[in-house]
């Protein structure tokens with residue numbers, strides 16, 4: 044559940060059967076978050092928020108609501124771009140080098156650019172759309188190589204190198220960027 048608050052913007056309300064009282068915290072995206080017992084009504088949550096305004100202002104680093112909205116918008120734009128581009132780029136390289144995967148998923152994890160699971164699903168971070176093309180391609184080739192090697196063994200890197208001879212440089216440059224949106 045979410046509450047739209049004039050001062051704090053979108054407030055996340057998490058209902059939990061384990062919660063005994065109401066607790067405030069900050070979500071990873073910088074929003075105000077409340078954990079409340081599962082029987083708490085919307086009305087009660089709002090009232091509790093109102094009575095704790097002063098404490099929240101003083102103690103919790105809530106991001107400016109306009110900043111939250113800007114991030115939401117940026118995420119939406121990146122997701123749209125990513126959906127229109129990444130699955131086709133993946134398909135292109137898979138065909139070129141003879142890989143077959145099962146599914147391509149879009150992700151927006153904060154810590155990784157891509158992943159490849161044992162059920163042959165490749166996840167690509169929408170943040171890839173912010174990267175230079177060579178780095179984006181490198182991540183795609185890296186994940187495709189994981190279809191044959193589910194580790195970072197010598198054999199894995201040899202396979203990556205056969206598709207991208209500058210892979211070491213790309214791996215290094217990638218660390219200068221942050222996958223989070």
Ligand SMILES: [Zn+2]
Pocket residue numbers: 185189194195
């Ligand atoms: Zn890897």
